[in-house]
Amino acid sequence: MTPYEYPKSTELLARASKVIPGGIYGHFGPPPYVPVSAYPFWSDRAQGAHFWDVDGNRFIDYMCAYGPMILGYANPVVDAAYKAQMEQADSNSLCSPRMIELAELMVDMIPIADWAFFAKNGADMTNLAVMTARAATNRKKIIAIKGGYHGTTPWMQGPGHHGLTDDDLNHIIRIPFNDIVALERAISQYPNDVAGFISSPYHHPIFTDNELPAPGYWQQVQALLKKNGIVFIIDDVRAGFRVNLGGTCEQYGFKPDLIAFCKAIGNGYPISALVGTEALRNDVSKVFHTGSYWFSAGPMAAAIATLTELRRIDGPKILRETGEKLAKGMIDVAASHGYTIKVSGEPSMMYVRITDDPTLMLQQAWCGECTRRGAFFTSHHNWFVSTAHTDEDIQETLRICDEAFKAVKKTA
Amino acid sequence: MTCREVIPIHPITPMPHAGNPRLVRAILKNAPVCASFKLPAKACRHGLEGLSIMGVDQIKASLNLGAVLQNLAELCRLDPESQKLIRDWDVCVQFTVFAGPKAWVEFRGGECRTGLGTTALSDVHLVFVTPGHLNAMFAGSAIPPIPVKGFKRLGFLKNEFPRITARLEHYLKPGPGMLDDPAFLAANTTLTLHTAANALRELVKTEPTAGKIAAGTPTGRLQLAVGSDGPAAWVSFSPNGMEVGRGRLEHPDATMTFRDIPVAQGVLSGKEDGLAAIGRGEVVIWGMLPLIDSATLIMDRVERYLA
Ligand SMILES: Cc1ncc(COP(=O)(O)O)c(C=O)c1O
Numbered sequence: 001m002t003p004y005e006y007p008k009s010t011e012l013l014a015r016a017s018k019v020i021p022g023g024i025y026g027h028f029g030p031p032p033y034v035p036v037s038a039y040p041f042w043s044d045r046a047q048g049a050h051f052w053d054v055d056g057n058r059f060i061d062y063m064c065a066y067g068p069m070i071l072g073y074a075n076p077v078v079d080a081a082y083k084a085q086m087e088q089a090d091s092n093s094l095c096s097p098r099m100i101e102l103a104e105l106m107v108d109m110i111p112i113a114d115w116a117f118f119a120k121n122g123a124d125m126t127n128l129a130v131m132t133a134r135a136a137t138n139r140k141k142i143i144a145i146k147g148g149y150h151g152t153t154p155w156m157q158g159p160g161h162h163g164l165t166d167d168d169l170n171h172i173i174r175i176p177f178n179d180i181v182a183l184e185r186a187i188s189q190y191p192n193d194v195a196g197f198i199s200s201p202y203h204h205p206i207f208t209d210n211e212l213p214a215p216g217y218w219q220q221v222q223a224l225l226k227k228n229g230i231v232f233i234i235d236d237v238r239a240g241f242r243v244n245l246g247g248t249c250e251q252y253g254f255k256p257d258l259i260a261f262c263k264a265i266g267n268g269y270p271i272s273a274l275v276g277t278e279a280l281r282n283d284v285s286k287v288f289h290t291g292s293y294w295f296s297a298g299p300m301a302a303a304i305a306t307l308t309e310l311r312r313i314d315g316p317k318i319l320r321e322t323g324e325k326l327a328k329g330m331i332d333v334a335a336s337h338g339y340t341i342k343v344s345g346e347p348s349m350m351y352v353r354i355t356d357d358p359t360l361m362l363q364q365a366w367c368g369e370c371t372r373r374g375a376f377f378t379s380h381h382n383w384f385v386s387t388a389h390t391d392e393d394i395q396e397t398l399r400i401c402d403e404a405f406k407a408v409k410k411t412a
Numbered sequence: 413m414t415c416r417e418v419i420p421i422h423p424i425t426p427m428p429h430a431g432n433p434r435l436v437r438a439i440l441k442n443a444p445v446c447a448s449f450k451l452p453a454k455a456c457r458h459g460l461e462g463l464s465i466m467g468v469d470q471i472k473a474s475l476n477l478g479a480v481l482q483n484l485a486e487l488c489r490l491d492p493e494s495q496k497l498i499r500d501w502d503v504c505v506q507f508t509v510f511a512g513p514k515a516w517v518e519f520r521g522g523e524c525r526t527g528l529g530t531t532a533l534s535d536v537h538l539v540f541v542t543p544g545h546l547n548a549m550f551a552g553s554a555i556p557p558i559p560v561k562g563f564k565r566l567g568f569l570k571n572e573f574p575r576i577t578a579r580l581e582h583y584l585k586p587g588p589g590m591l592d593d594p595a596f597l598a599a600n601t602t603l604t605l606h607t608a609a610n611a612l613r614e615l616v617k618t619e620p621t622a623g624k625i626a627a628g629t630p631t632g633r634l635q636l637a638v639g640s641d642g643p644a645a646w647v648s649f650s651p652n653g654m655e656v657g658r659g660r661l662e663h664p665d666a667t668m669t670f671r672d673i674p675v676a677q678g679v680l681s682g683k684e685d686g687l688a689a690i691g692r693g694e695v696v697i698w699g700m701l702p703l704i705d706s707a708t709l710i711m712d713r714v715e716r717y718l719a
Contacts, residue, residue: 013691022687030691159624160709359665359699
C-alpha cells in the first residue's frame, strides 16, 4: 500500500504552535512520536477499534486514547447510558444518585473495596491515596518505584523537572520494582516515618521492557508493610479492569489497602476512583480533596455502564486473548524477517520491543512504518487493545507489520 | 501514559550560554522571549536552594573553566581573526582554583588546545584562592590571581590573552543585527553548542540535582548536530561519569539534529520553542529519548548559575 501522508495534520500543528505551548503539550505532544513525520496529530472521528486523522487516513488504534477506550470508541451501551444521564442532569448543585450506584457497584466488584471516592484524573486519586496514607499514619515518607508513573504533581516527578523545587522530592524514596530487599532497607532507613508504599500492580515504565511481579513478591510486600504499619497503595490507573475486574491485585493474589483507578472505568468519559478498606474510611473522609467536575453525573453513568458491560462480556478475558493473538502474530512476522520481537507485561497492554537494536532506532522506524500503513503503534509506551478489536483487525495489523518490516529493511 | 518520564517534554530550551555571566547575560538579552520572566540571576534564588554560597561558587567556577574556557580551542578553529592573533603565541596557562576545579589552555604552532585538570607543560600557573576569586575574574573583576609560575609571562596575560577572550565575547555577545550575518551566526551557534555540551558535564560533576538526573539516565551516547555536515558535539552518560566530545559518532544511541544553523541558534538560545520545533520537523530526534530528556533537563539548569 502507499504509506499515509499528513499534510493537514502538519498544517494544524503549525497553526497550533502559535497559540498552544509546544503545539501540543503533555503525552500527546510530538517528541515521543519518532519520527514525527510518520505520525498524525489530529483526529475528529473514531469508531470501535479505529480512528481517522484529519487527512482521512484510517488507523487500527493500539493506544486506545492511552488506555481509556477499553470497549472501543463510541460503544453503544456506554454512550446510551451517558446520553440518557445528560438528558437528566450532569454538572449540578447537588450530587446525583448515580454516585451511590457507582460506589455500590465498585464495592461489589472489588474485593478489597469497602468504599469508593470519585474524581476526574488518575493523579487526583494517587494524590488522595498518599494524603490518606499520611493522614492515617502521621508519617511523611512515601516509597515508590523507580520509573513508576503516578501523574504530574511535583512529588510524582523526577529530579530537575521544570517547576519543581528540591523540597518537592524530600519525602519520596524510589526503589526498584520486584526488590523486596530494597523495600526492607528503605523501611529500616526511616523507622516509623514511612506513611505509604505506592506501586502499579506490575511495572510498566516507558522505553523499557515491562515487568510482572516475581512469584511471592506481592505477598512479601504485603506482609512487610502490614508489620510496619505502612499503607499499601496500588496505582491501577493504567492496568485497572484490563487484567481483572476485581483490581489487578486479584490476579496476583494480594490485598492492598487502597487502589487508584482511572483510564478504563468510564470508557473515555472522564472519571477516576479511589477505593479502600474499612480501616481507612475515617482517614480518607477527613482529607479535604475535591474538584469542580468531580460530581458530574454523566461520566458516573458511563462508568456504571462500562463496568457492567465489562462484567457481562468478561472483558479481561477478551483483551487477554486479543493481546496474545497479536503478540504471537507479531513475533512470527518479525522472525520471518530475521528480527526478534519481545513482548512484555500483560497481553491487554503489552510493551513491544525489537531486541535487535538496543538504541530503539529500529523500533522507532518500524513503529513509524506501521503507523504510516494504518496500525497506530507508539515506540516508547505500552500499547492497549480494546474489546472492539476483531480478528480481522489483528490479521490486517499483521499484514501491516509484515510490510513495515520490508520497508525498514529496504531503508536499513 | 507517562508524560514526565517521557521525552523532552520539557522544552529543550533554553540551552545554556554557560559560565561567563557577562557573556551569558548578553546572549540572554538576545533572547527576550525566553528571558522576559526571568529575574536577574542574582535576585533569583530558585534552584539554588539547599546549596551554600560556596557550593554555588564551585559550580560557577566549574562552568567557567570547564565550559567557557574550553571554547577557546573551538574559537581558534573557526575564527580567522583569532587564528591570526595566536599565530605566534607559544604559551600554556594553567588555571587552578584552590580546592576546586583546574583547567589549562595552550597556544602553540598557531593552534589552541584546552583541557581539564593539570598539565605538566604549563609556562604560567595561576592560582585562585577560592572559586569566587576565579569567577570574579571571569566577570571582569580586577582582583588578580596569584601567579606561582611564569612571572615573566605576566605581560602576555595582561595584554595579549584578553584579546582572545574578547574575540570569544564578540561571538557569544552579538550586537544588534550581527546574527544576520550567516558566518557570524554559524560561529555563534557552534560555540553555543559546545558550551552546552561541556556545561552539561560540569553540572553533572558539581550540582546535586544534575547529578541525580544523570544517575537516573541509562548508559548511552547522545549526538547533538546541525544538519548532516554542520557543527556537532556528543555527550555520553555512564555510571562512571560523563564524557563530552566534538564531532560525529559512528553509532550514537540517540541523536538530536537541528535542521540548519538558524534553527539550532533559535532553539539553543531559547528564542524558539524547542517542542514546537520538533513538531514542525525542524529538530529531529531518534533513539534512546531518555538521553535527550536528561541532557536537555541538565542544560536547562545552567542559567541558574549566571550571577
Ligand atoms: C499508572 C498511572 N498512574 C497515574 C497516571 C496519571 O493519570 P492522569 O494523567 O489521569 O492524572 C497515569 C497516566 O498515564 C498512569 O498510567
